[in-house]
Amino acid sequence: MPEGDLDPRLIELQDQVLRARAEAENIRRRSQEEISKARKFAVESFAENLLPVRDSLEAAITAHAAGQTTSVEQLLEGVHATLRQLASALERNKVLEINPAAGTRFDPHQHQAISMVPSELEPNAVVTVLQKGYLIADRVLRPALVTVSAPR
Secondary structure: OOHHHOOHHHHHHHHHHHHHHHHHHHHHHHHHHHHHHHHHHHHHHHHHHHHHHHHHHHHHHHHHHOOOOOOHHHHHHHHHHHHHHHHHHHHHOOEEEEOOOOOOEOOOOOEEEEEEEOOOOOOOEEEEEEEOEEEEOOEEEEOEEEEEEOOO
């Protein structure tokens, strides 16, 4: 049947289908662009928060290279200040420590047991933290390395 003989309603429906497909494709493309921008700006924000930490480290190296003498206490004070800057930058970007207290129940989702040791604590409780772990937005970035109490 020639196109001119088609029911006007069918032509309208075909046109609506084509428009809906084009709109769906536009939405998909815009969504991908927005996701890409969100990732880019998230990394940009994180890097921006780390710049003061780098500045502090470079200032310490520059001062040392220029022959400025500092006491061990001054050096340690600078290291602590820089560590606070780093902790703040991580916290602003939702990177949080996993540092379980002794006696905390071992959680395989957040902890990695390196060894079992005899202890007065309940079995499978954290005895010591060998290396802190980190979460990023409730997702484990790195589990805490721990020793756990052995069964009695």
